[in-house]
Amino acid sequence: MSGIVIIGGGASGLLVAVNLLRKSESCQITLVEPNEALGQGVAYSTNDSEHLLNVPAGRMSGLVEEPKSLCEWADVDENTFISRRDYGRYLKHLLDQELSRTNSGRFQHLKARALEIRRGASGYEVQLDSGTSVSAEKVVLALGNSDSIVPEFFKGLPVNSQIVRDVWLEGFTSDFSKVAIIGTGLTFYDIVLSILRENPDAVIHGISRNGLLPSPHLRHRAPALPVPEEARVSAQGIRDYLSSVGDKWREAQDGIRHDLQEIWAAFPETEKKIFFNQYFRWWNSLRHRSAPEIDEQIKGAIQTGSIVIHKAGVDSISFEKSKLALKLSNGSDLRVEQVINCCGNQFVATHPLITQLVDSRFLSRGPLGFGVACDAKTLALKDAQGKTHEGIYGIGPILVGELLETTAIPEIRVEAELVARELLRT
Numbered sequence: 001m002s003g004i005v006i007i008g009g010g011a012s013g014l015l016v017a018v019n020l021l022r023k024s025e026s027c028q029i030t031l032v033e034p035n036e037a038l039g040q041g042v043a044y045s046t047n048d049s050e051h052l053l054n055v056p057a058g059r060m061s062g063l064v065e066e067p068k069s070l071c072e073w074a075d076v077d078e079n080t081f082i083s084r085r086d087y088g089r090y091l092k093h094l095l096d097q098e099l100s101r102t103n104s105g106r107f108q109h110l111k112a113r114a115l116e117i118r119r120g121a122s123g124y125e126v127q128l129d130s131g132t133s134v135s136a137e138k139v140v141l142a143l144g145n146s147d148s149i150v151p152e153f154f155k156g157l158p159v160n161s162q163i164v165r166d167v168w169l170e171g172f173t174s175d176f177s178k179v180a181i182i183g184t185g186l187t188f189y190d191i192v193l194s195i196l197r198e199n200p201d202a203v204i205h206g207i208s209r210n211g212l213l214p215s216p217h218l219r220h221r222a223p224a225l226p227v228p229e230e231a232r233v234s235a236q237g238i239r240d241y242l243s244s245v246g247d248k249w250r251e252a253q254d255g256i257r258h259d260l261q262e263i264w265a266a267f268p269e270t271e272k273k274i275f276f277n278q279y280f281r282w283w284n285s286l287r288h289r290s291a292p293e294i295d296e297q298i299k300g301a302i303q304t305g306s307i308v309i310h311k312a313g314v315d316s317i318s319f320e321k322s323k324l325a326l327k328l329s330n331g332s333d334l335r336v337e338q339v340i341n342c343c344g345n346q347f348v349a350t351h352p353l354i355t356q357l358v359d360s361r362f363l364s365r366g367p368l369g370f371g372v373a374c375d376a377k378t379l380a381l382k383d384a385q386g387k388t389h390e391g392i393y394g395i396g397p398i399l400v401g402e403l404l405e406t407t408a409i410p411e412i413r414v415e416a417e418l419v420a421r422e423l424l425r426t
């Protein structure tokens, strides 16, 4: 069966399929995803009902044309933070809904991993790990996040439940009472709350160089502010503007975020470097906000001493008998029973399929070497000569170099609609 092949069945791949099914009554769609469940990926496969979305329901619709779709499905108001588990169910519902009203033979899910893409008779040939291949007129890469950033000091440490290098891949046990977590972003919040629920007497050390914690959302979201010209032209301009608006920083940042893909695309390489190297951590600590109820729990645990935040780097970790000894860059020493890495994902695309496609010059890496290169207006991917492929598109985290903000649903739903339109247009 030739048609459109979407590689990756997380939220991004599923939303491209949903948009195609809504926009066309005839296109054939093959979704290549090794996992049985579609739409979940790392973010929405959690079974912990207390892992909440970090964006209110009013901004998490999967459909550009129906901004209230999630609120209606979940029967909640726009300021509610629903669980990520329920969000996964909502995404599945969007697909099921489309399949129930169309000829479901137009859609197939191949449980396989794509290993290679070659030019073929009808466009492309996608080689699968099952030993077979699938023909495609057009292909969408929706491969999700790259591997986690694993700091150097993890090298040489044994592989056991006391050392968690990639918390989403490996999972973790909450049996330990003294834990150090490297990284203090939203993943840190998830893990801390899970540990403290299982083990209320645990003491958790959160360690990061800037010591910054995610900021809370307001209980009632205010509209985004228009972006002034001076915040469009340079990294410093963004910093100065956000620093000048006082407690309206959320509304100001929401405005910039809305236009950030455009602002980023217009930045010269030097400005991109400055923003990324000097301001991106700060941007993220403001941008990755937590639900207010989660923020209260975390602040409460800091007050009671269950969480201790260290503004420092980690110089080394070593085993001392059954304990782990951490030397921090501020001179302190810690003794803990478990170390969990929550440093987030790499921006360089580490997916084996992308490595293969870049090595064969079929694709090229994006600005600053991050993700893959694409035409920012159509999301068509570019080859090593900078020439745009007519039939290969990307979506989601693999476009981070070109778009910067491209990992969350408010951006992904727009990209999914755009990619579907482009696929059907040409």
Ligand SMILES: Cc1cc2nc3c(=O)[nH]c(=O)nc-3n(C[C@H](O)[C@H](O)[C@H](O)COP(=O)(O)OP(=O)(O)OC[C@H]3O[C@@H](n4cnc5c(N)ncnc54)[C@H](O)[C@@H]3O)c2cc1C
Pocket: 007, 008, 009, 010, 011, 012, 013, 032, 033, 034, 035, 040, 041, 042, 043, 044, 052, 053, 054, 055, 084, 112, 113, 114, 115, 142, 143, 144, 145, 187, 351, 353, 395, 396, 397, 407, 408, 409, 410
């Ligand atoms: C813990 C966590 C919480 C988050 N919370 C929020 C939130 O509250 N709000 C929000 O807007 N965003 C949130 N995000 C951002 C989230 O990444 C996106 O919302 C979304 O899940 C990304 O979807 P994706 O499909 O691009 O990637 P993924 O979910 O990573 O899916 C990629 C899929 O591609 C498949 N794949 C990879 N390689 C191949 C291959 N070669 N062949 C076939 N299949 C392949 C994988 O199996 C995977 O299923 C969160 C992210 C995380 C990690």
